Amino acid sequence: xxxxxxxxxxxxxxxxxxxxxxxxxxxxxxxxxxxxxxxxxxxxxxxxxxxxxxxxxxxxxxxxxxxxxxxxxxxxxxxxxxxxxxxxxxxxxxxxxxxxxxxxxxxxxxxxxxxxxxxxxxxxxxxxxxxxxxxxxxxxxxxxxxxxxxxxxxxxxxxxxxxxxxxxxxxxxxxxxxxxxxxxxxxxxxxxxxxxxxxxxxxxxxxxxxxxxxxxxxxxxxxxxxxxxxxxxxxxxxxxxxxxxxxxxxxxxxxxxxxxxxxxxxxxxxxxxxxxxxxxxxxxxxxxxxxxxxxxxxxxxxxxxxxxxxxxxxxxxxxxxxxxxxxxxxxxxxxxxxxxxxxxxxxxxxxxxxxxxxxxxxxxxxxxxx
Numbered sequence: 001x002x003x004x005x006x007x008x009x010x011x012x013x014x015x016x017x018x019x020x021x022x023x024x025x026x027x028x029x030x031x032x033x034x035x036x037x038x039x040x041x042x043x044x045x046x047x048x049x050x051x052x053x054x055x056x057x058x059x060x061x062x063x064x065x066x067x068x069x070x071x072x073x074x075x076x077x078x079x080x081x082x083x084x085x086x087x088x089x090x091x092x093x094x095x096x097x098x099x100x101x102x103x104x105x106x107x108x109x110x111x112x113x114x115x116x117x118x119x120x121x122x123x124x125x126x127x128x129x130x131x132x133x134x135x136x137x138x139x140x141x142x143x144x145x146x147x148x149x150x151x152x153x154x155x156x157x158x159x160x161x162x163x164x165x166x167x168x169x170x171x172x173x174x175x176x177x178x179x180x181x182x183x184x185x186x187x188x189x190x191x192x193x194x195x196x197x198x199x200x201x202x203x204x205x206x207x208x209x210x211x212x213x214x215x216x217x218x219x220x221x222x223x224x225x226x227x228x229x230x231x232x233x234x235x236x237x238x239x240x241x242x243x244x245x246x247x248x249x250x251x252x253x254x255x256x257x258x259x260x261x262x263x264x265x266x267x268x269x270x271x272x273x274x275x276x277x278x279x280x281x282x283x284x285x286x287x288x289x290x291x292x293x294x295x296x297x298x299x300x301x302x303x304x305x306x307x308x309x310x311x312x313x314x315x316x317x318x319x320x321x322x323x324x325x326x327x328x329x330x331x332x333x334x335x336x337x338x339x340x341x342x343x344x345x346x347x348x349x350x351x352x353x354x355x356x357x358x359x360x361x362x363x364x365x366x367x368x369x370x
Contacts, residue, residue: 012043012044012045012330015043016028016043019031019043028041028043031043033331035227035335035338036185036186036187037187037335037338037339037342038338040331040334040335040338041330041334042330042331042334043330044330044334045330045333046330046333046334046337050233050234050237050333050336050337050340055286055322055323055324056236056254056286056287056288056323057288057322057323058282058283058287058288058289058290058312058316059084059288059289060084060085060107060255060288060289060290061082061083061084061085061289061290061292061309061312061313061316062083062084062085062086062087062107062109062255062289062290062291062292063075063078063083063085063086063087063291063292063293063309064086064087064089064257064291064292064293065086065087065088065089065091065293065294066089066090066091066293067091068091068092068094068097071088071091071097072096072097072098072099072100072101074294075097075098075101076100076101077302077305078305078309079101079102079106081305081306081309082306082309082310082313083106083292083309084105084106084107085106085107085108085109085134085289086106086107086108086109087109087110087111087291088108088109088110088111089111090111090112090113091110092116092120092123093120093123093124093127103131103132104131104132106133106134107133107134107289108128108131108133108134109134109135109137110124110128110134110135110136110137111137111138111139111176112124112136112137112138112163113138113142114138114139114140114142114155114156114159114160114163115155115156115159116159118162121159121162121163121166122166124136125163125166125167125168128167128169128172129168129169130169131169131171131172132171133171134171134172135172135173135174135176135214135216136163136167136169136172136173136174137174137176137216138159138160138163138164138176139176139177139178140153140156140157140159140160140200140203141153141156141196141199141200141356141357142156144356144357144360145180145192145360145365145369146369148360148361148365150361153357157203161207161209164209164212165209170212170213173212173213173214174212174214174215174216175197175200175201175204175211175212175214175215175216175250176216176218177193177196177197177200177215177216177217177218178218179192179193179217179218179219179220180192184370186227186230186231186234186339186343187234187339187342187343187345187346188343188346188368189231189343190231190234190235190238190339190340190343190346190347191343191344191345191346191347191349191350191368192350192356192368192369193217193219193235193238193239194238194239194242194343194344194347194350195347195350195351195355195356195359196356197215197217197239197242198242198347198351198355198356199355199356199357201242201246201248202355211248211250212250213249213250213251214250214251214253215239215243215250215251215252215253216253216255217235217239217252217253217254217255218255218257219231219232219235219254219255219256219257220256220257220258220259220260221256221257221258221259221278221281221282222259222261222262222278223262223274223277223278225277225280225281226331226332226335227335227339228278228281228285229281229284229285229326229332229336230285230332230335230336230339231285231336231339232254232256232281232282232285232286232287233285233286233326233332233336233340234336234337234339234340234343235254236252236254236286237336237340238340238343238344238347239252240252241344242347253288253289254285254286254287254288254289255287255288255289255290255291256278256281256282256287256289256290256291257291257293258274258275258278258291258292258296262274263295263296266298268297268298268299268304271296271297272307272311275292275296275308275311276311276315278290279311279312279315280315280321282312283312283315283316283321283322283323284321284322284323284325284326284332285323285326286323290312292308292309292312296308346368350368
């Protein structure tokens, strides 16, 4: 039994009464939180709530690898530390990568680059034909926000078409949407995410490409605790609306990584607290995967990598943090609703301008990207 169940239920008016008694010189409005999205009364429930979704579980604690250097040894070491998922980021296939790796009992995620040759893609898709779990993924819209180039986009989409059609293992097919941190305002970020996904779905439909049964959303979080929890909830809400519009029967998986801006602070205690904070946000918000990597700690000591893996493991297995625990926290419920509503408004604004690709051709994209 979790100790969380020992907390008493309180009505909003009981909290307001207590606050008025404790702070007789203040009004309730003095405790409202001013945000990018509007004022939030932390004592009041939302009059309109986001549609409830199934409880989500953080099933994967993952390590990202971006270099081939000693990669087999590093994979085996991280698996020994306790991760159950790996992400090979744009690493070209070599059979030796998986020496002694029990790929049948872990999640294997391979991110391919849309500039790769057909042969380089085939090596991965052939390898994946007998893999039980994980994903093969590619982003055909790489760099369109920062540097739109129509010729490059056409080439990327051609490569993507070949890639997605060459995957014979349906378990590993997915629609992949990596969310770039292009705006500090989460609503704008979610709008761009939604427009990206919608563009990808429309591309599949237009070219008669079967839409995979899995949607992967890759998002980075920073130290804004309450907003990070609300952001994950809002992302799932907006993505659900988009797939309902398209009448798709798919699984949505949200993968959390740590915002690289945190790395500006070099002190190890700050980084460890930040990682703990973001792992908690991932569990409470309903993320399905939490990603770690070598660059989180500037040390070659294997001890610290073990510590990194232990953080989400302990929060999940010993602290019993779950996606259900944010419910009743009115400030999170209010904020997630506001972020989702404003994100949906901005998404529709992008679609009214003929979608993401057309928007990227114009200076108007600067209204959404900081």
